[in-house]
Amino acid sequence: MSEEDDESDDGDGNRDLERVVAEVRDRVDPDEDERARLREVADRLMDRAGVAATERCAGADVLQVGSTARNTWISGDRDIDVFVRFPPELDRETLEEYGLAVGHATLPDGHEEYAEHPYVKGEVDGFDIDVVPCFRLESATEIRSAVDRTPFHTQYLRERLDDDLAGDVRVTKQFLKGIGVYGSDLRTRGFSGYLTELLVCEYGGFRPLIEAAADWHPPVVLDPEDHGHARGTGSSSRDEVVSDGDPPFDDPLIVIDPTDPERNVAAVCSAANVARFQHYARELLEEPQLDRFESREPEPLAEAELREHLDGRGTTPVAIRFEAPDLVEDQLYPQLQKSLAGVTRGLDDRGFDVFRATAIADDTAVVFAELAVSERPAVERHRGPPVHVRDHAEGFYDTYADDPTAYGPFIEDGRYVTEREREFTTAREFLESDRLFDVGLGAHVETALEDGYEVLVDEDVTGLLEEFGTELAEYFQPRP
Template identity: 70%
Template sequence: MSTDGDDRLADVLSTVLDRVEPDADERAALDAVADSLLDRAETAVTERHPDADVMLVGSTARDTWISGDRDIDVFVRFPADIDRETLERDGLAVGHETLPDGHEEYAEHPYVTGERDGFAVDVVPCYRLDDATDIRSAVDRTPFHTTYLQERLDPALAAEVRLAKAFLKAIGVYGSDLRTRGFSGYLTELLVLEYGGFRPLLEAAADWHPPIHLDPEAHRAPRETASPSRDPEVDDVDLPFDDPLVAIDPTDPERNVAAVCSAENVARFQHHARALLADPELDHFESTDPAPFTPAELETVLADRATTPVAIRFDAPDLVDDQLYPQLERSRAGLVDALNRRGFDVCRSAAWAAETAVLWVELAIAERPAIERHEGPPVHVREHAEGFFDAYADDPDVYGPFLDGDRYVVEREREYRTAPAFLGSDALFGVRLGAHVETALEDGYDVLQGDDVTELCAEFGVELARYVRPTV
């Protein structure tokens, strides 16, 4: 980048930092609420367990939060010798005493969440352990993350983290939830720490060639014996890290902090890093949702595309996003596979959820012929060839058997000539679907085709606008 470009980038980053740096009033308000919550939690837990303590964690504890963020995370650390049932029972009791108007939520174990003076508050029980490798649930790592970064992030690096978070939010890749599959706050902090600032991170990312392997504490060479798997049915002990971005947790060498990051979001970060370096402008830090599509707009665009849109719409399962979106993705992928195998050639697909959920597919082929080709084995494979020939020799509903080259072939009636016919049949339940999605579909669903898909605009107008006008 030229000197002029350097100056422009510096000016842009200075302006952005002024926007995202919490001011004195914000800091004082957060500190007052956090101190009050910590006092209440400590009193409540030490009455039950004198050896317990409390800890502020997350970006507020590490001073990497962005102006306007209103999250406070209080962790209640119980002695390691109590059982899980006691931790959950007393953890909820402490949570309710700390946050009397809060309500219970459930992750690996229950916690209390609510609001206090305009701040979103989580009061989370965990075990107080000596080593992050001894964790009993994922939340037990969080205090180790906070301590590790508090010891290494000075105010200058904390400001660089704010810039990185603002950028990642603007390009839509900030968040480790399974809907976003992007960069967590902890990962963002580790990346800034690893590269020594936001701009060095951009410059490095612009030249990344995945898979990228980062190991802040040099635990060992690239891993051969640990897995990023988030599938509880997979025994991950003997599987290698195979993610596009690997950042070994400095507090736990068995964990890839970036395991949730999709390849697409790593590529998106690279694209926007290059764009910002090449053309430093404030709009790289700004994002807006497109105007929701109206039925007329969607109808016009789909007519121009001359494809065949089809959608399955059903009541969204009552699940948190981290459970719902993996199931929607599994169902979308299964649907695409089934339609492609039946020759409908899916151009693109998507899944959305609000009050209802939608599996959307856009097809290149609207209708298939009445017959389909079915190949048998080569004639020289005698046993199988004779079996195939005998199975169809006296079938009046097929053309053949006949030879095409050295292979028996028949042409038989196609079961489903259109995608809606397939989707409206019981054959849909032979598709690889998420378990709760399948249950929801069993309770009933609608198949929308052609112009009928414009009914989706009322609930998914923004998603449809993004879909038909895709950007990086």
């Protein structure tokens, strides 16, 4: 191919990407009517919250935070976050008391929810409203709870996001939603709105960001305010994102919070989701298409399709099903992941060789695994120390020499070896035994299992389809 042809192809690719991005931006940019409706509701609630706050505390004030305050919200998003700031000399108990009172005065039909502080949530004219108390501080390094950072984030970005960059943030958010990695909740473990905004600011737009991400070599370290973490110097790492020395955090993507140098904004973002972002960035650059920006949830798996997968794969599926603990997702999913790790480790340690596994939840919760080995012999080999290590060797020998159920001990390659009765010959036996509770389960999951659970093996797992047909479709039809 000639250089002229190569340049022409590159130009066509550029134009294709520009056309796709322009169409996405047209879809995600709120129009003037939508902006006016949001502004009217936000102003009304801010006034109401301000009056209620100053009635209770003369030094209080209110401000709008989040994407609607930073002009980075996507058309159709309906969230308005009102933060009520109280003087730092107020004690936490009084802050919570005043915060809830202001919340209920602002949202008479609202209800209380709990994060680090209790706050009030409600709906007004179709918008989802949060009224959240926090402390008014001079610096984000003085925070007394995580929500205290948010006003600093809003101030920092409002000073740096012009209309063009805000539009690129919306496009980036839609791209991340389309590929399934948007959201810092502990179920998704993806890119938060604040992280997305910082990345677009740091790279100067959507296209420069995805071009850079396509070539990332984690750990990637970005230090927007030159706090000195990037490459161990005081310079930004935007152009050289791979750290030469030890990175300041043990994460694949490290974005030093410009308002708090001791915090990695990307800490929650999993290695898998960083890799997914890279994969789809490359795909978009290679072949720009609108469907990269559209989420693709598969159709629920039918029973015949599931049976076909099971027959074709030749693995043995097993599942533990129990009532899902009554927890918010950010508490539930870490416990499910801990339990998944414990169960898979318990199966592997007993020779059942977990092929792949996942944990899912709705009304019930399930730890699901495919096994490469589902049944083991009635005996297992147990290798002891070398015979020449006298104390340990004699102890091992004496332990098994008089065991009528053991074969041996005998010597193999200079070591004592015995063949002893295996505790569990099938995965079901192990999963239905009390030894399941020794693997390191999440506390609430363990309590739920103590109340009762069922073990499904082989074709019995088709009983999961009614509740988890979509999740099983995602499992058996995986994509990057």
